[in-house]
Amino acid sequence: MIELFKNPNYDFIGKRKWAYILSAVFTLIGLGALAYHGGLRYDLDFTGGTLIQVQFEKPPTVAAIRKSLGTIHLGESVIQEFGDNREYIIRMPLVENVSSDEISRRVQSALAAESSLGKFEIRRVEFVGPQVGRELQLQAVYLVLGGLVWIAIYLAWRFDLRGGVAAVVAVFHDVIVCLGALSLTNREFSLPVLAALLTIIGYSVNDTIVAYDRLRENRGKSVPRGRTFAQQMNDAVNQTLSRTILTSLTTFFSASVLLFFGGKTLEDFAFVLFVGVITGTYSTTYIAAALVVDWTNHVEGRLRRGKKAVAKA
Amino acid sequence: MPRHLRFRIALVVVVVAVSAWYLYPLKSAINLGLDLQGGIHLLLGVQADKHVASQTDRAAEDLKGALERKGIAVKRIARDGDTAIAVELANPQSWNDARTVVAEFSSFERRDEDAAAGRFRLVMQDARVRQLRDDAVRQGLETIRNRIDQFGVSEPIITRQSADKILIQLPGLQDPARAKALIGKTALLEFKLLDERTPVEQALAGQLPETSEVLYGREIDKQTKAERKIPYVAQKRSLLTGAELTRAEVQADPNSMGNWQVAIEFTATGARIFGEVTEQNVGRRLAIILDGTVYSAPRINERIPGGRAVITGQFTVEDARDLAIVLRAGALPAPVVILEERTVGPSLGADSIRQGLIAIAGSSLVVFVFMLVYYRLSGLVADVALGLNLLILFACMAAIRATLTLPGLAGIALTVGMAVDTNILIFERIREEMRVGKTPRAAIEAGFRRALRTIVDTHLTVMGTAVILLSFGTSSVKGFGVSLFIGLGASLFTAYFFTRLLFDLLYMGRRKVESISI
Numbered sequence: 001m002i003e004l005f006k007n008p009n010y011d012f013i014g015k016r017k018w019a020y021i022l023s024a025v026f027t028l029i030g031l032g033a034l035a036y037h038g039g040l041r042y043d044l045d046f047t048g049g050t051l052i053q054v055q056f057e058k059p060p061t062v063a064a065i066r067k068s069l070g071t072i073h074l075g076e077s078v079i080q081e082f083g084d085n086r087e088y089i090i091r092m093p094l095v096e097n098v099s100s101d102e103i104s105r106r107v108q109s110a111l112a113a114e115s116s117l118g119k120f121e122i123r124r125v126e127f128v129g130p131q132v133g134r135e136l137q138l139q140a141v142y143l144v145l146g147g148l149v150w151i152a153i154y155l156a157w158r159f160d161l162r163g164g165v166a167a168v169v170a171v172f173h174d175v176i177v178c179l180g181a182l183s184l185t186n187r188e189f190s191l192p193v194l195a196a197l198l199t200i201i202g203y204s205v206n207d208t209i210v211a212y213d214r215l216r217e218n219r220g221k222s223v224p225r226g227r228t229f230a231q232q233m234n235d236a237v238n239q240t241l242s243r244t245i246l247t248s249l250t251t252f253f254s255a256s257v258l259l260f261f262g263g264k265t266l267e268d269f270a271f272v273l274f275v276g277v278i279t280g281t282y283s284t285t286y287i288a289a290a291l292v293v294d295w296t297n298h299v300e301g302r303l304r305r306g307k308k309a310v311a312k313a
Numbered sequence: 314m315p316r317h318l319r320f321r322i323a324l325v326v327v328v329v330a331v332s333a334w335y336l337y338p339l340k341s342a343i344n345l346g347l348d349l350q351g352g353i354h355l356l357l358g359v360q361a362d363k364h365v366a367s368q369t370d371r372a373a374e375d376l377k378g379a380l381e382r383k384g385i386a387v388k389r390i391a392r393d394g395d396t397a398i399a400v401e402l403a404n405p406q407s408w409n410d411a412r413t414v415v416a417e418f419s420s421f422e423r424r425d426e427d428a429a430a431g432r433f434r435l436v437m438q439d440a441r442v443r444q445l446r447d448d449a450v451r452q453g454l455e456t457i458r459n460r461i462d463q464f465g466v467s468e469p470i471i472t473r474q475s476a477d478k479i480l481i482q483l484p485g486l487q488d489p490a491r492a493k494a495l496i497g498k499t500a501l502l503e504f505k506l507l508d509e510r511t512p513v514e515q516a517l518a519g520q521l522p523e524t525s526e527v528l529y530g531r532e533i534d535k536q537t538k539a540e541r542k543i544p545y546v547a548q549k550r551s552l553l554t555g556a557e558l559t560r561a562e563v564q565a566d567p568n569s570m571g572n573w574q575v576a577i578e579f580t581a582t583g584a585r586i587f588g589e590v591t592e593q594n595v596g597r598r599l600a601i602i603l604d605g606t607v608y609s610a611p612r613i614n615e616r617i618p619g620g621r622a623v624i625t626g627q628f629t630v631e632d633a634r635d636l637a638i639v640l641r642a643g644a645l646p647a648p649v650v651i652l653e654e655r656t657v658g659p660s661l662g663a664d665s666i667r668q669g670l671i672a673i674a675g676s677s678l679v680v681f682v683f684m685l686v687y688y689r690l691s692g693l694v695a696d697v698a699l700g701l702n703l704l705i706l707f708a709c710m711a712a713i714r715a716t717l718t719l720p721g722l723a724g725i726a727l728t729v730g731m732a733v734d735t736n737i738l739i740f741e742r743i744r745e746e747m748r749v750g751k752t753p754r755a756a757i758e759a760g761f762r763r764a765l766r767t768i769v770d771t772h773l774t775v776m777g778t779a780v781i782l783l784s785f786g787t788s789s790v791k792g793f794g795v796s797l798f799i800g801l802g803a804s805l806f807t808a809y810f811f812t813r814l815l816f817d818l819l820y821m822g823r824r825k826v827e828s829i830s831i
Contacts, residue, residue, distance in 0.1 A: 001744075001831065002687050053661065100654045101493045123661035125489070127654035132356065143781055150777045158770060192720050195782055195793045199727065202778030206771040210738070213767045243741040246687070247734040250680050254730030257675040258723055263668035266723050273727065 005242045012285050013234040013293055019286035023173055026279075030180020037183050043190035044126060046140070048133035050092045050103045053124035059085040060117050068114035072106045074098070083264035087123075100127030140194050147201040148172065155205070159212050166291035167208045170283040174204045174276055181275045182268070192269035199273065203251065204280030207244045208288040214240050229300070230293045237285050248281040321814050328806070329701070332708030342711040345484075346718035346792055349666050351659035352484040353492060357457075357649040359477045364449035364647035365442055366395040372418060373398045374550075376435070379414050388431075396437040397424075405431035446477065449647040454479055457496055459642035464495055464635075478652065489656045491635065499604045499648045500639035502555030502577075502624075504590070507598040507610055508546045516546040524549055528600070530607035533627055545607050547600050552590045554644070557583025561640035563633045566625055573633035574625045577640060584620025592616040603636075669722030676726040677703070680733055688740055690830030694815045695736035698807040702732050705803040706796065715799075718792030728800030734771065735808035739764045740831055753826045761813050768809060776801050 012019075034040065044051050065079050065088060078091040092103060104125050111117055128136075148168055156164030178197060182189060215236035227235075255277055258270035336342045347354050369392050376398065377390050386403035393399040398421070402411055408428050415423060421435040450473060457479065458471050470482040486492055508516075508525040516527050530543040560578040579587055590599070591613050600610040601624055608626045628636065657665075681699065684692035706725060710717060743760030751759060779801070782794030820826045 001689070003744075055660075099497075100651050101490055101497070104656075105490060121658065121660065123658040125654060125656040127651065129358075129650070129652040131358070132653045139785060143785060146781045147778045150781065151774060154770075154774060154777065191790050192723070192793070195720060195790045198778045198782055199775070199797065202775035203731070205774050206734070209770045209774065210767050213770065217763070239745070243738055246737045246741070247731075250683060250733050250737070251727070251730035253679040253683065254676040254727050257679060258672050258726050261668070261675050262672040262723065262726070263665065265665060265719060266668070266672070269720065269723060 003242070004245060008238045008241045010238060010241075011234060012237050013230050013290060016286060016290035016293070019290060023283070023287055026180070027173060027176050030176045030183070033180045033183040037186075040179065040183065040189040041186070042137070043188040043193075044091065044128055044133075045191045046133050046137045046189065048094045048128045048130045050094075050100060051124070051126040052090045052092075052104060052107055052122060053082060054088050054090065054111065055121050055123050056086045056088070056117060057119040060088070062088075064114055064116050065090070065111070068110045068117065069107065071113070072110045074103060074106065087264075094130055100125070100129075103127070136191070143194065143198060144175065144201070147198045148175075151201060151205050155209070155212075158209070159216070162292050162295050163208075163212050163288075166288045166295065167205050167212075169291055170208060170288035171201050171204050171280075173283050173287055174200055174279045177279045178272050178276050182272065185271070187268045187271060190268060192266065193272050196269045196272035196276065200276030200280055204276065204283060205288075207240075207248070207281060207284035210240045210243060211236050211284060211289055212292075229296050233289050233293050237289055244281060244284065248277055252277045318814075318817065321810075321817075325701075325811055325814060328705065332704050335708040335711045336704070343707065344710075344714055344716045345662075345666075346716045346721065346789070347482055347484060347655065347662075348657050348719045348789065349662050349669075349717065349722075350484055351486070351657050351662035352482065353486050353489045353657075354653075354655040355481040355483075355493065355496065355651060356474070356653035357479040357481065357497070358652045359450045359453050359479060359645075360648045360650065361446035361449040361477050362395050362647075365437070365445045366392065367647075368445055369396055369398060369437060372421065372435075372437075376400070376415070376418060379417070380411060383410060383414055385411050385414065393434060396442055398435040400433055400435065402431035405429060407431070450477055450479065452646045453649060456643050456645050457481065460495055460638055461492075463638045463642060464492065466492070479649070485659065487659075491631065493651070493654070495635050495639060497649055497651060498639050499645045500555065500642075501604055501644040502558070502640060503551040503602045504553040504587075505547045505549075505551050505600050505602055506594060507600055508548050509598065511546045513544050513546055517544060521546060528602060528605060528607050530610070543607075545600060545610060547602070547607070551602075552599075553579075553583060553586050555640055556644070557586070558640055558643075559583075561637040563630065563637050564623070566628075568625075569627075572625070573628045573630050574623045575628070575633050575637050575640065576621065576623045579620035579622075581620075584618070587620050587622070588616060588618050665719045666722075669719055669726075672726045673722060673729065676729045680729055684733055684736070688736075688831055690819075691736075691740055691743075691816075694812055694819075695733055695740075695808070697815065698736065698812045699729065699732055701811055702800065702803050702807040703729070705807065706800045709799045709803065710796065715795045716792055717796070718789050720789045721792035721796040724793040724796035725800060728797060728804070731775065732800065732804035732808055735764075735768050735804055736812060738768060738771075739809075739812065743829065743831060747829070753820060753829045757816055757820060757829070761809075761816075765809070768805070772801050772805055 062079050069077050069090065074095055075093045080089045080091075081087070082089040090107065095103070104122065108122060111120055148171060151171055152164045152168045155167045175197060178200060179189075182193065215233055218232060218236060252274070255270055255273035258266055259274050262270050373390055373392055377387060380387050385407045387400065388403040389399070389401040391399055402408065405428065408431060415421075415435065418435065420438055420441040422438060424434045424436050426433040454471065454473055461469050461471065461481075461483070466483045466486060468484055470480070472480050474480040481496060483492060508522070511521050511525055515521065516525070521527070525546055526549050528545050528547050530545060532541045532543055533539070534541065557580050558577055559580050562576050564574050564576050566572040566574040595613050595615060598610045598612050601608045601622070603624070608624055624636070677699070681696050684695045686692070688695065703725070706728065739760050742764045743756045746756035746759045747753065776798055779794045779798035782790055783798065785791060785794070820829060
């Protein structure tokens with residue numbers, strides 16, 4: 001049989017100080033990228049505006065598209081190639097007092113007027129008004145917070161408060177890293193990205209549950225005397241290691257297929273899953289498990305000191 | 314023999330049969346979202362306040378008439394905001410008489426009374442305002458449904474969303490721009506006399522009587538296609554509206570080749586009013602106004618009995634047909650604005666389906682091969698379970714008439730990766746139990762039992778976030794939430810229950826089991 005790991009016994013928990021530094025660095029890079037770009041780049045769904053996807057019969061130049069659109073005065077439009085060199089996306093900001101069908105009509109006639117562009121087909125029009133955009137922005141924040149609260153409550157109920165909080169810190173780290181990666185690669189925060197983020201919130205905590213479960217199962221049996229809590233946690237992580245890696249691998253395969261073959265529309269969504277699966281696996285051990293160890297050590301240390309103080313008195 | 318083997322086999326057979334039944338025939342079983350089949354999605358905001366304001370206007374008009382009939386002179390009567398009417402009597406002494414007239418307007422309350430100056434305000438009651446706002450949305454919804462029915466779209470979705478929004482989804486539409494124009498048009502048809510005593514230049518400079526307003530007509534030059542705006546000075550009072558219409562038909566315009574016109578016919582009441590108006594105003598110009606735009610302003614040559622009129626403009630046959638539809642379906646009680654629009658052409662939808670299916674197939678293939686190579690026969694068991702999972706997933710979506718969207722397809726591709734999680738968890742556990750020296754049967758038994766709790770946990774956490782996604786309003790995200798939720802729910806059955814059954818059949822028979830292919 002094929003085995004990824006044969007009785008693995010790596011010292012994960014012992015090296016947690018380094019992992020903390022690494023996590024801090026990743027988080028800082030993420031936050032730095034966000035700060036550098038002035039926050040997330042929100043997609044049309046959140047900012048409001050108009051998006052028009054056009055497929056031309058022969059590859060056009062951006063300059064020709066820009067020139068034709070220059071005549072209709074609808075604000076600064078962004079023109080991007082989308083997936084293939086005949087397909088373009090035109091984004092326009094909200095213009096007061098101009099309705100969405102007015103915008104698409106004007107764009108259509110402007111493109112038709114520019115003879116060098118040739119024949120084209122408008123394949124998609126999306127218009128999001130200012131009101132809807134604002135509502136969605138708020139809802140998005142509620143959703144992510146709702147996801148985190150759900151995880152915290154579930155784990156606090158299934159295990160204990162420490163486990164719940166540590167898992168949420170780990171998941172929060174994953175969210176920051178995903179958002180940072182999004183910002184670093186200059187991608188936009190859209191509704192599908194939000195969906196991916198929530199999936200990662202639910203998914204990332206899976207490995208953590210498996211490790212915690214194992215820890216509890218081991219402690220339920222006769223605990224080998226003399227093994228510290230840190231060592232017990234390390235055992236649990238090692239015992240579930242192959243499972244963790246394997247399941248992450250299959251989900252990672254799925255995310256990769258989506259990223260590379262899912263088409264342009266799903267690309268950002270798949271990217272977040274791609275990054276999220278990796279960081280989710282990492283954070284299980286190095287943040288969730290490690291934090292529980294340090295927290296427990298801290299509490300036990302204080303208890304011991306308390307006892308000593310009582311003994312002295 | 315393992316317990317309840319017959320019962321468990323029967324259950325699986327039933328599940329497969331029911332799934333197959335729901336999925337047959339495949340083409341019509343799955344409800345494709347607009348992003349996959351093409352179509353138009355519109356979220357309209359109803360400006361219900363405008364309906365309230367117009368009702369207040371009407372009440373002010375009625376009040377003025379009622380006061381005049383009682384011989385009470387009014388210095389000023391005007392709408393104040395959306396819900397109030399400010400009244401100032403010419404003579405404060407007529408205060409008590411005015412009060413008895415006002416008492417008949419039961420949906421208004423008197424406020425800010427100043428008897429000495431003869432001034433008061435009438436404010437519409439909150440309950441009435443709420444009712445009017447609700448009416449505006451409900452009637453708007455009905456009117457739009459009517460228009461779409463007449464336009465002819467198969468399986469449209471037209472529903473009210475929250476207090477003042479209307480959601481419209483029209484699948485598989487070829488000409489979205491035309492549909493949008495048809496839906497969004499208020500279609501308020503009005504007949505107003507032109508104010509020919511006020512010169513247009515003077516009116517444009519802002520000098521015009523309080524009872525008049527400037528309206529514009531549009532004229533399109535045939536050669537240059539340039540649009541020209543022509544100002545008119547019209548009286549504010551509308552003499553007759555489209556509410557009194559019974560018919561609206563398209564006709565060729567006899568005076569201008571290639572142009573079309575809409576012939577309208579009034580109800581009995583409308584015809585009577587139209588007759589009176591034309592009789593009393595021979596020689597004056599009567600403007601035909603649609604949504605604030607003057608279409609024509611012919612001079613009245615004689616009384617027009619019978620209640621027929623034509624609306625001319627430079628209409629193409631399609632324009633005229635759509636205008637006739639909106640006139641027949643009636644005006645929207647309040648204007649609507651497009652808050653959100655998503656239009657997907659059919660070719661893009663087809664591309665999206667192809668890419669989504671490629672993603673699912675690719676993801677399945679990779680996971681399938683991986684499981685087979687890594688776990689051999691057990692991997693094959695997991696793969697069969699995965700196939701069953703997809704079958705149940707699609708069947709559930711068909712059963713609850715869920716809509717499959719592009720993010721939904723992505724959710725399925727992802728489910729494939731996550732569903733085998735459960736099997737990996739179990740298989741790793743079985744390997745572990747065998748390592749500590751358990752017999753194959755005992756290892757299987759322990760592996761399944763010990764993994765169960767963890768499996769339930771991992772499913773509940775992701776399904777919990779899927780539920781949060783489901784609660785989100787936007788359909789694309791919802792679609793993802795639906796497929797993720799159902800996929801994981803199904804995987805509890807397939808990856809645990811069904812896999813266990815296959816293991817029992819393979820290894821729990823009477824013969825002695827030496828090893829497991831895992």
